Amino acid sequence: MQSLKIEGGAPIGGEVVISGNKNAALPMIAAALLTEEEVVLHNMPDILDVRAMLSVAELLGADVSFERNTARIRSGRLRGNEVPRSWCSKMRTSILFAAPLTVRTGGATLYPPGGDIIGRRRLDGHFYGVESLGGTIECDDAYCFQAAKRLRGRELFLDEASVTATEQILMAAVLADGVTVLRNAASEPHVTDLAELLNTMGAKISGLGSNTLTIEGVESLHGVEYTVGGDHIEAGSFLAMGAACGGELTIRGTTPRHYWMMRRVFERLGIQLKLLPDAIFLPGGQEPGIKQDFGGHIPVIADGPWPQFPSDMMSCAIVAATQSRGTVMFFEKMFESRIYFVDRLISMGANAIVCDPHRAVITGPVNLRGTVLSSPDIRAGMALLIAAMCASGQSVINSSEIIFRGYENIVEKIQRVGGKVTSAPGGY
Incomplete structure (x- = not known):
């Protein structure tokens, strides 16, 4: 079993080059x-x-x-x-x-x-x-x-x-x-x-x-050399990390059109970012506040088939919302078990209500507390890692090998932008 140890509250900033999708x-x-x-x-x-x-x-x-x-x-x-x-x-x-x-x-x-x-x-x-x-x-x-x-x-x-x-x-x-x-x-x-x-x-x-x-249809295919495009979910995960921790990040290796809906969702959480030809710039020092719908209604962030907000980004966006002032509902339409990881955020002090298997209401900002957690799936594991980074005190995430299934060199990348994360193959 792999485990991650995180010292929360460390300031982050710098550049991240995303891996292949x-x-x-x-x-x-x-x-x-x-x-x-x-x-x-x-x-x-x-x-x-x-x-x-x-x-x-x-x-x-x-x-x-x-x-x-x-x-x-x-x-x-x-x-x-x-x-x-x-x-x-x-x-x-x-x-x-x-x-x-x-x-x-x-x-x-x-x-x-x-x-x-x-x-x-x-x-x-x-x-x-x-x-x-x-x-x-x-x-x-x-x-x-x-x-x-x-x-x-x-x-x-x-x-x-x-x-x-x-x-x-x-x-x-x-x-x-x-x-x-x-x-x-x-x-x-x-x-x-x-x-x-x-x-x-x-x-x-x-x-x-x-x-x-x-x-x-064709009769046959032939060999080629081909370069895999950048992973927009990894990029979005680091954007959520920067939003939750208040850090200034530049994410390199991106394609602007892949982030149009993602930018809209971050704007709804009160986070501004700039889409450049091959990078995304997230300014530091922002004070995020959830933007209400017209008439003062609680906004809803929902996933859906492309070009809607990716289901794989819901977990990380939920953590970012815990650090944004206001209330927002997340509506996970595509998978009935993804929202359950919110219970782990509640154990860290999140002000959250799990309405049913598909919906959760988040009110922020809150001061999350470090604790011992386990990673239930790739994206929830990454979200809990982000939560631990912006929490006070120390956290341990067990079963972290699940995160490594989807994120290349994630510990090293976080360390390069200032995060205090270490990995232990046998657990802590």
Whole structure:
């Protein structure tokens, strides 16, 4: 068990260079299995989930190397098409091997995916997409995908704009016979990044960044070198840290259009920031105050499919709100268990009411107190780390290896901007 020890109240300031997008890197590893040629992925975050996905690719027969944030994957000959249960249980994105394996080998066997416990994550969109393109699926103890012949393009409509279902369908459709039109597709930056990788490999995908994607099937894909885009959730997490601690930060490696909604939410919390061509500047010394809705009503911050506020940013934004004057409601629409971490903030002294599994009301500012905590999931773990940094006294966060699944070199990055955080592999 990994643990973090945090001395709260340390002033922070400086620059942070964000890592490659975790949620783009993971499906790109699966997509590399769509070609026999080498795929070289630069700016890959060195995190536990990336190493786990690379291990699965290697287990399936790919030649894999990973050094200095560059992954090299050559899938000339795959040895099998079953992802063992032990690996599936470690990460949600294990399901993304289904389409590449089915396309390359005619079938795939996977088991229910694991990952963060933040609520039910439907797989219906994955099954709908592969079956609609001509595959068959048997679901019992395992998920058995089969395709007796080449998949066929057609028009599809997702009943929810699922990120991973969109990615699965993209990987299934790029080598299908004919044209696939996918409506109500997810359009998050990491989905677009995956589509751009596939296009660089020779796919023909249009409509990138929109909710309608058109995929013209091709005969084969080829190897490429590609650079993963920056992680907007990591950037947003550091912005929340600066907002909660009152520090001045410059976040480098950003793309302005990825932060338009995030900026609106921080403005609602009374935090001003500047979007630059390749950086975000958060001025220090701000006195945040929650901006009421017209008529003096309590504002509501809700998540939603892109370009709405990302669900992955809700936990960190809640912590920032505890340090802002006024009252705000957070409405987590997408996952029914993400809000539960607020109970841990209450134990630190937060003025918060958990209304139900989807809503919490936060009133600030409050002086949080250091305590012993545990990390329930990646984003809540990062949020508790931020809370500990702006709290008085010392905190310990156990099960912190969960945070390392999503944030590269997080302890070192925080130390470089002045945070007093240390890590102990055996716990404190």
